[in-house]
Structures are given as structure tokens and as C-alpha cells.
Amino acid sequence: MTTTLDSILAGKYPAKAHARRVTEFLRARGHNAPSVLYLEAQKTRLIEDNDEPMPFRQRRPFFYLSGCLLPDSYLIYDASSDKLTLFIPPIDPESVIWSGLPMSASDALNMYDVDSVLPTTDVNASLASVAAAHGGKAVVFAIADQISETTKFEGFAESNLSVLKGAIENTRVVKDAYEVALLRKANDVSAKAHIAAIQSSRTAVNEREVEATFISTCISNGCREQSYHPVVACGESGGTLHYVRNDQGLFYPGTKQRKENILIDAGGEYRTYCADITRVIPLSGKFSRETRQIYEIVLQMQTECIAVLKEGVLWEEVHALAHRIAIRGLLALGILRGSEDELFEKRVSVAFFPHGLGHYLGMDTHDTGGNPNYEDKDTMFRYLRVRGRLPAGSVITVEPGIYFCRFIIEPFLKSPELSMYIDPNILERYWKIGGVRIEDNIHVTKDGYENLTTAPKAIEEVERLAL
Template sequence: MATANNILEGKYPAKAHARRVAQYLRSQGHAGSGLIYLEAQKTRMIEDNDEAMPFRQRRPFFYLSGCHLPDSYLIYDVHKDELTLFIPPIDPESVIWSGLPLSSSDALNTYDIDRALPTTDLNDTLASVASEYNGKATVFAINHQISETTSFNGFAETNRSSLMKAIDDTRVVKDDYEVALIRKANSISAKAHIEAIKASKTASSEREIEAAFIGTCIANGCREQSYHPIVACGENGATLHYGKNDDNLIDSTSKQRKKSVLIDAGGEYQTYASDITRVFPLSGKFAPETRSIYEIVLQMQVECIEMLKAGVQWEEVHSLAHRIAIRGLLKLGILRGTEDELFEKRVSVAFFPHGLGHYLGMDTHDTGGNPNYDDKDSMFRYLRVRGRLPAGSVVTVEPGIYFCRFIIAPFLESPELNKYIDAEVLEHYWSVGGVRIEDNVLVTNDGYDNLTTAPKTIEEVEALAA
């Protein structure tokens, strides 16, 4: 069986992606001659500065090219099955500062393309294609991603509404190369999580832990982060997307180190993301309350992952997570009542307010999930994925239990719902903040493949933190 590194020795499968997108367009009734047109992200300058902004390649362009170069273009001739990449020509003024750019021959050797031409040839090439098809071909492009200088004269029409959805839906199912990229991102990020836990032993603030994570990612090949890391100590962990990362690890009142740290962070490898969350104790041992919640969340995650296989209904997996949370919180005495009643009244949403996970790929919250944020049901409103999971999709499984005063307060103040929560028992758990455990999982025809290797059992985490 080929390893991730073996697979990544080959070229990014841009041509195969172009064919899949073209097939999707045909399935939607777009038959006949056609041309897919995409633009790379432009070089953008920082306002009032002569430096370029940090570059992030447009994902649709990368999906059909594998190319990181800014100011580039591509066309895919559906009928000829021909993929052409247009790259910036030599600019003598910039060579002084940046060196020679990629040549056409280099591009042919690097990318899975049929032709490499300078961007100065773009309009002439488009005109030639239009003439060849006698003006009967359609250009598929993305609205607001077409330069004013680009000319589609001679084509029958320019369809600006179908291509983005075609690419978004096609991206849901990953091929072996994409899975290898995500696996590589996870492997590097696992090392970074381990180093972050080790750094916490001597760290005095959240930012030192964040620095250990980012530094390890860069040293091992993930120069970019998939998203801004979350490093939340103590009650900061109750904020789902906490981003300050500058709090002290010492409690200002007790002068003791806070109980735990929640770190949600993932490196990006060659444009593909990882997204991993771990919680670890600052003292080397979980406090009893934190350990109790951790055990529940870990059980939520393990049982939900065991459900995964092609065709599973994601809403059912999410529902299982809530039922396990309810059973655990009942056992601790935080909740009162029966499991079914608490589930029907959606009381567990007070402690687990977000969706169980999301698709993962070139974006952290990847495309194709078809969420419904207008759903009136609070248990399902924030699901980023709806429906059945296909084989080849990569999904995060990230259950959590949080003690956020703002979210729980309405339940405590509700005449209908406050009887289900024991406020006296709850008082012992505010300092836990939040516990979330997140892995990235490939869905297969008969099961799953967990791509995340970062330690997560209580024994493993405590051993690293001790």
C-alpha cells in the first residue's frame, strides 16, 4: 500500500479534477462544446505600503491546476480534454528583486497540464478556441473572478452561475492524492500538538503555547495555518472560537495555574487543511471535574466515529453525540430528568451548541456541506454538513461540552427548562471552561480511516503534560 509520501511524489491530479468538474456540468444538462475558465488570485498590495499582502491561492483555481502562482489563468477545453495554464512572463524589473519566474517548460514538468503559455497569450488563445468551435462553445467562469482585460468574444455565451457549484460539490469527494495531503497535514500537526503540550510545562501565557505549535508546523513543512489557532486556558475554553491567545496561565485570584488548556489548531500542507482539537491539564493531571467531562466527550467522539461509513446520515451521528452527552451529564447530576425528555426538549444544546463537524479539504470548513442555518431546530441549526456522507469525503468529528454562562443562562432562567439543570451541581463545573476533542476522518465504503494521530486518551495526554 502506497504511503502518503509515495503518493505525493507524483503531480497534483489537476487534469482528473477538470474532468470531474466537466462531468458534473454535463450531468446538470450542460452538454456540447465548452471551456472552463479560471483565474488565480491577484497580487495585492498592502494599503499605504510597497509590500504585497500575504498570498492565498483561489481554491477553485488550485483544484484544476495545482498551481500556487498569483496572476495566472487556466482554460480547460472539455471536448479536447486539454488543460492549459497561463503563467506570468518574465518581467526584467522584478527579476532583480525576486529572481527568475517559473518558465513554461518548468510548469509542464511541475503541473498536471497539457500546455503552459505566458499570460500575454490568453486572449489570442481564447479567440482561437472560439473560432475553432464556430462560436458555438460556452465559457464556464466564476462571477466576479473575471478580469476586465479578458475577452470572451466569439463564444456563444458566458455561464457565470454554474461553475462554482460544480467545483464545490466535486471537491467533497477526495482522491488518493488529496487524502495524502490531508494526512500529511495531520501528521505534522500532531507533532505540533505534542510540542504545544510540552511547552505548556514552562509557559506563562497562551501565546507561548501557540508559538510552540506554529513553530513546529513551520519546521516540518506547514508554513501556513489552516486557520487562526485557538489556545484557550481555563474558562476561555467555553468560547468556541476564542482567538485572543494572550491570557496568563496563572489565575490572578488564586495565584495557581489554571486547570487546563483547549488548543484547536491545524497546519496547512500544500493548500490542504488539518483541524485538530485537544485539551490537556496544566498540572500534569486532569482536575476531577475536567476529567469527568473529558471522559464524556471522548466517548461521544469514539462512538460517533464508529458510526461512520458511506451513506450514513450525518444528522443521526450528531443526534448520537447529544444522547451520549445527556447520559454523561445525567450521571454527574448536572442534568435531571429522562434521556428522552432532555433530548426532545433540546436541553443538551445548552452544553453542546455547535454542529458535530464539517467537511475538510482545501478549506477548513470545506465546500459541499449544504448547511441550513435557518433551521428552527436548535439541535441541528449549526450543522455545517447535512445529509448522507459519501465515500471519499473527509469530515471532522468534534463533539464538545462547554460551560458558557451566556449560553446556559437562558436555560436556567426558563420556567420550562430550568428544572432540568441542577444549578448547585453546575456551580462546580464553570472552571472547566470547555472540552472539545476533534479528529479528521476519511469516510470509506465500509467504514472510516482516522487521519489524525495526535494523542487523545487521558493516559497519553497526562503523560505528555506531566
């Protein structure tokens, strides 16, 4: 796998193939005039009241059609001639003093899947030339609010600023082999970081130490950026879905007793492509009886949901399956009471599993094209980030969880209608867990799936690493 992965990534990011796919998407929706795509990279911006640049994050639409991480660059794709032109900043002698020579046009041509590389000073002349070549009948597609004031679309029949962003976002859902390789690489590095974080928990005394180990391992292995700020939550903090403090002690205050568990939701970013992985580890080296019970339910939720994935599966049904498994598990423990069907219909399991089962993954952690409906009145599906049938080639997270968050559960306990379904006496033993979530990144194929995530999750393996 390593040789195959490295050989794929040694090639060029398939920018032209992406440009063609976006153009085909536009044509399929009635845009039949000669098409020209125009995109701009993110601009260099200075930190307010400072002469240092802000942390740079490339615009995803620009990267998708260029593979280029340079700021202040431009891109033109003429669909009729299938010509992709990249414009990069010319040499600024003042900047060279501090930063060295920038990438040259010849270097860029060798590195990126483009036909031509020109200086950014040639953008308007090139746009005018392309428009003239089409006799003024071409339509230029660009993204509103991502166009420089100096850019001129003179000579085009129309400048359409409303559809390109959506076309790119929809096209991005289905990944090609190169994109899957990038995601696999991000997962491989992140798996090393999760293992290192588990091992660091043996001696760490604060959440931030575990976070630092994760980030350091990512950087050491080629993922300088994080897909998102890591969640490192110990004890009851694990019940907060997007916990952000990462500064709490791993011991109960004033004691030498470690808290129950630590939940790590973190992933490295490799060449703009994201990993998104969650693991839960025992701070004592062994899961307590209660945590192990919940962990086994969540692992079963994930295992059975992943097993049904393939092209065309309805994501809402997979999400509902996860709730069914959670209900059966919590019934067996006595936390829930009643019949499975009644609990499902009353949406009682939402008290313990309030979020969606997963989301698309790619250049964004919560990647484009999911078509969520956050106005849904049905609490079981309101926060589902993906709706509809999964296409082959999509990459999606499968991240079921069971949480013991007082803020979420107590309204159910106080409800005259719903309190009868939860046993508060048995529930009392589980508050200390906080939450258990297990998250993997899954590539959906025509006949099934492949799991891109190799971070350990079997109970025995996690405990071995944590001891």
C-alpha cells in the first residue's frame, strides 16, 4: 500500500481533470455557451496592527482546479481549447531580501497540472485574448466576492458569478484516485499521531500535553496544518461535542486519582486534504466497567453502519440504524426502558446521540455537497450533515457516539412525557464517562467501502497502548 500510495502522490494533482468535470457539470445544467472559468487564490493579508501575514489557507475552489498553494495567484480555464493557465506573482526584489526567490514559471509548470504559467500582470490581457478568440460569445464563470477590483471581464457575452461555486462544491463530492490517496496519507499520519497521543496520556497531567503530542507528531510526519483545532477532552468534558478548552487536568482536583477517559477528536491536513478521527482512551490504562459497556455499544454502532455502506445507500437509513443499535444497547444496560420501537419513535435516543452520524470529507473537514437541512423538525435528523444517497467515490465519516451531557439529557428527565423512558438511578453511574465517540473515514465504492483510517480502536489494542 505504501508503494502504491507514494507512487500516486508523486504525480501531479489532477487539476485539469477537475476543470473538465466542473465544465461538464455546468453543461449538464444548460450552460452550453463557450465557457471560461476564472478563479483567484487567497490573498496575502497582514495581521491587524502588525507587519506579519495572517496564517494562510488556500481557497478550496482555486486549489481544486490548480493544485497550487501559492497566494495571490489566478487561474483561467478555457473549456473549448481545454487550456488551463496559472498566473503567479512575479519576482518582487524587496521580498527576495527576506524570503528568498519565489517559485519560477518553469518550476510551476513542472509542479502543477496546467498548460501555461504566466505572471499575474498578464491576467487582464489573457482574459481579453480568450474573449476575443470566442468572438465575444463566451461566458466567464467566477465566484462572487472572490474577484479583484482590478480584474476586467471585457469582451465576454456574460459574466456569471452565481453558479461556479456550487458547481465546484457538487463536483468535489466524488473523489478521484489522487484525492483518495491524499486522504489516505492524511489518515496514515493522523493514525501515528493518535498512537503517540494515547501513549503520552500515560504520563500527561493536562489535556494540552496530549494535544501537543498529537500536533507535534503530525508536523514531524508531513502534516504541518491541522484539519481543525483538536478536541482533547477528559472526564465529563467528553460529553461536549466540540470541546475547545484542552487545558483541564487529567486528575480529579485535589486527588491522585485520574479521571475516567480522554476523548481525542483530531486529524492532520495533508496538502489541503483532511483526516477526521476520534478515539477514546482510558486514563488508568484499562476501561472501567461502565465505559467498556458504552464503548462496546458505540463500536457496534460504527461496525454495523460501515458494513452497509456502498454506492446508493440512503444515509438517513444508516443514521437510523445507528440509533436502533444505541437503543438496544442502552436498553440492555437498563439506562433506557420501554420498547425499542417506542423509544425510536419518541426520539429518546437523541438525548444520548444528538448529532449526525457523519459528514463528507475532503479539502474541508465538513466537506461540501452534503445538502443538510438544519430546519428539519425531526430532532433525530436535524443535525445530519449529509442527506440522500451516497455516490461511489465519496468519502464520509462514520462517527457514532453516546454522551452523558447533563445539559442535553436533563430536559428529557424533566419531561412529563419522556422521563419515564430513562432510569435516573442507573444513569447516575455513567455521568463520569462524559462521552464515547469512535470516528473513521470511509471511501464509498460501487460495491462496498474501504476504511482509510488505521488508528487503533479495538479495546484490547487501545488498552495495551495506554498501559
